[in-house]
Amino acid sequence: MTGDPATRDDASAEIIDGKAVGEDIVASVRAQTEALRAASNVTPGLAVVLVGADPASQVYVRNKSVKAEACGFKSEQHTMPADMSEADLLDLVGRLNADPSIHGILVQLPLPDHIDETRVLRAIDPRKDVDGFHPINVGLLSTGALEEALVPCTPAGCHLLLKRRFGADLSGRNALVIGRSNIVGKPMAQLLLSESCTVTVAHSRTRDLPALCRSMDIVVAAVGRPEMVRGDWIGPGAVAIDVGINRIDAPEKGPGKARLVGDVCFDEAVGHAAAITPVPGGIGPMTIAMLMANTLTAACRAAGVDDPRF
Ligand code: NAD
Numbered sequence: 136m137t138g139d140p141a142t143r144d145d146a147s148a149e150i151i152d153g154k155a156v157g158e159d160i161v162a163s164v165r166a167q168t169e170a171l172r173a174a175s176n177v178t179p180g181l182a183v184v185l186v187g188a189d190p191a192s193q194v195y196v197r198n199k200s201v202k203a204e205a206c207g208f209k210s211e212q213h214t215m216p217a218d219m220s221e222a223d224l225l226d227l228v229g230r231l232n233a234d235p236s237i238h239g240i241l242v243q244l245p246l247p248d249h250i251d252e253t254r255v256l257r258a259i260d261p262r263k264d265v266d267g268f269h270p271i272n273v274g275l276l277s278t279g280a281l282e283e284a285l286v287p288c289t290p291a292g293c294h295l296l297l298k299r300r301f302g303a304d305l306s307g308r309n310a311l312v313i314g315r316s317n318i319v320g321k322p323m324a325q326l327l328l329s330e331s332c333t334v335t336v337a338h339s340r341t342r343d344l345p346a347l348c349r350s351m352d353i354v355v356a357a358v359g360r361p362e363m364v365r366g367d368w369i370g371p372g373a374v375a376i377d378v379g380i381n382r383i384d385a386p387e388k389g390p391g392k393a394r395l396v397g398d399v400c401f402d403e404a405v406g407h408a409a410a411i412t413p414v415p416g417g418i419g420p421m422t423i424a425m426l427m428a429n430t431l432t433a434a435c436r437a438a439g440v441d442d443p444r445f
């Protein structure tokens with residue numbers, strides 16, 4: 136079965152509209168940015184650094200810059216040649232760290248092979264690390280110091296959607312995170328733990344994943360394998376959050392055409408889950424919205440005012 140998730144009429148699960156929630160967050164960022172400017176004369180500044188001309192990265196970076204402008208931020212894009220040296224990139228990061236008009240620095244990944252990604256990400260001032268990848272932010276998140284941390288955008292978006300779905304209290308729920316990456320799986324597990332969920336992290340060596348999945352209230356899939364999680368893995372009443380973005384051939388759309396699918400087989404899972412995020416239109420738009428939220432948070436902290444609320 137195929138079809139646009141938003142228009143299917145045989146769906147029993149609630150379709151969680153990440154695009155609408157993402158737009159709501161961006162509107163809130165814009166309003167709270169105005170309030171910050173009025174109260175403290177501070178305009179949040181986001182600098183996005185792109186090294187090279189990878190077409191997908193160019194699109195991501197452009198989208199981030201456009202969204203930052205829509206939020207009323209100062210937005211800078213630094214597009215650097217693919218052969219720039221690591222020393223020059225570190226120098227640029229150092230200048231952005233020292234620039235008081237910049238509150239968020241994002242270095243678009245992947246970087247060219249001759250540049251050490253870890254070294255560059257660790258050079259970013261943790262207070263401006265709006266991707267939340269710096270070990271200081273990882274440590275703050277893992278010790279539950281959420282009021283000090285900057286949390287990676289994708290898991291932060293999943294967290295916010297879950298809070299909106301369940302209300303403030305997620306405690307005691309059984310949550311499974313499939314995937315243990317530093318970018319999604321691990322920080323997602325930390326966020327769910329901080330909500331007092333009972334958290335299980337599954338990965339490529341996990342045994343009998345379908346059975347494990349069926350006992351869960353919440354399943355977050357962040358694997359990168361198209362439609363790996365089948366519908367009957369999702370227990371009745373469970374919420375499925377699909378982080379995966381996978382491009383697969385779509386001959387039905389014409390020769391050479393492709394379409395995006397998640398890590399969860401949406402068409403099957405929609406008949407099992409209580410609620411599910413679609414792909415596209417689920418976690419993707421939430422991720423960019425949370426980047427804006429993180430930039431505003433960093434600006435508020437720099438100005439010495441309370442964190443924004445979402
Ligand atoms: P990754 O490749 O770093 O990690 C994948 C994880 O999946 C690994 O921990 C691995 O152990 C696990 N895994 C692999 N095969 C498995 C299997 N058969 N069973 C169980 N676990 C298995 O990927 P990532 O960066 O965490 O991204 C995961 C997916 O999320 C990708 O599709 C990526 O494109 C997508 N993603 C989306 C967004 C967004 O904005 N929506 C952001 C980041 C990543």
